Amino acid sequence: MDEFAMGSSTENSAFFPTHNPWDLSRVPGGSSGGSAAAVAADECIYSLGTDTGGSVRQPAALCGVVGLKPTYGRVSRYGLVAFASSLDQIGPITKDVEDAAIVMNAIAHYDPRDSTSVNAPTPDYTRALLPEIKGLRIGVPKEYFIEGMQEGVEEAIRKAIEELEELGAEVGEVSLPHTDYSLPTYYIIAPAEASANLARYDGVKYGFSYPRADDIWDNYRKTRQVGFGDEVRRRIMLGTYALSAGYYDAYYLKAQKVRTLIKRDFDLAFEEFDVIVAPTSPTVAFQARGEG
Secondary structure, eight states, X not given: OOGGGOOSSSOSOSSOOOOXXXXXXXXXXXXXXXXXHHHHTTSOSEEEEEESSSTTHHHHHHHTSEEOOXXXXXXXXTTOOOSSTTTOEEEEEESSHHHHHHHHHHHOOOOTTOTTOOXXXXXXXXXXXXXXXXXXXXXXXXXXXXXXXXHHHHHHHHHXXXXXXXXXXXXXXXXXXXXXXXXXXXXXXXXXXHHHHGGGOSSSSSSOOOTTOSSHHHHHHHHHHHHSOHHHHHHHHHHHHHHSTTTIIIIIIHHHHHHHHHHXXXXXXXXXXXXXXXXXXXXXXXXXXXXX
């Protein structure tokens, strides 16, 4: 996986990069690239990943398997190393949708040890596997088919939508007007929360501790300098800036408000449609660094 789940290629691993089993010169996606690659390579029946901003869905797409990010609070995060606490969720990666439903039946339950776990009845997800999709209302968001998307990706998605329509689904266009703000919103909220979460890795209570420090302050500095990779340090610095005095209201608080507007777009869309169909990634698996 990418270190502390930060990355979309599994090249930021603290150990070694993972390769895409379909083409070893390409990345498997990330941050849960190892989980997706293991399922695609038949090394396991299913795997689990963590999804903050696509880290289950994107590697699953790039490896040609099924990845699901459950609704926040449905799967316990107890024991999970936190990246961005208001976004993180554990989800299954499987060969097909039926397996995903079976795994969800096992992991989606209330957990009193997780304060964000939702205490609500858990459905049998396998009962949602419909024998036919006649009458299913499918929304296609116009904002998701963007300039720069690979032609083959858009072609594949359009072809899939046509097939769904042939099987009896009702397809219509839907607008998610705040889509343009989603990426900048994510890159404020996620690093800010990562900065707060990773502050606990100071070499004192647990985790890596620099062994040759002169004093406690030197131990703090060296532990965080050596113990975090470049990408993690970049995001901690960005998040610390967004949370600093004078910038909290201008950045983090405003991003939280915009997130509410983005959620409202989806709430309105789901009043009209049962599902929304869009590409998971604008590109196929790209070349790994040093390859191609």
